[in-house]
Amino acid sequence: MNKKKYNETTFMGLLKINGVSFFLNYTLLYSLLLFLFIHMLITNFNICSFEDYKLISEDIFSKISSISSSIFGIVIAALAVSMSVFNQKIVGLLENNKLLHKFLFPFWFLVLCWGVLILISSLMPIINEKIIVSHQIIFDVITGFTVWLFIYALFFSINITGLLIRLFIQNSKVS
Incomplete structure (x- = not known):
């Protein structure tokens, strides 16, 4: 295998094939809108004090960690099932046209x-207790990023499900 072919199979290589437009989609827009809505609710209505917010966040980080771990496994299983069901006759053709790269990259991402x-959600309670105790801005940024990424990953998982359904329908037409 030559170096160019190998580089196309790395994360950065697949990112180059998919392009930056891969990230500019409705998933990004909807996750940002929902995050901003949640953020406005919490900040504008002063739902709780910073100390209460830190206590609540420990529970939130624990739940995000558990949910993320479960979905992590489900995504890997979905990839394995989709590749085993995929029509082997067209895999080579898809690879030659770099369509296979475009199909696999969203799973990796x-x-x-x-x-x-x-x-983040596994380490945050430890970091929060030891380091961020009095730094509200750092805590808010990390918590905000985590909540946004959770919403984004959840919406992106739904997007991937749609991709799988479309590919299975197309695969059945070839068989």
């Missing part, structure tokens, strides 16, 4: 999103 969520 989604697993990355869920993995980052698992890491």
Whole structure:
């Protein structure tokens, strides 16, 4: 396998094939809108104090960690099932046209999103207790990013489900 072919199979190589437009979609828009709505509710209505917010966030991070871990496994299983069901006659053709790259990259990106969520939400209670105790801005930024990424990954998972359905329908037409 030559170096160029190998580089096309790395995360960055697949990102180059898919392009930046891969990220500019309704999933990004809807996740940002929902996050901003949640943020406005919390900040404008002073639902709780910073101390209460920190206590509530520990429970939220625990739930996000559990949910993210479960969905992480489901995404990997979905990828395995979709590849085993895929018509082997057209896989080579898809690979030659880089359509296989475009099909596989969203799974890799989604697993990355869920993995980052698992890491942040698992470490945040420890970091919060030891480091961020008095730094509300740092806490707000990390919590905000985590909530937004969770919403984004959830919407992106729904998007991937639609992709799988379309591909299975197309696959059945070839068989």
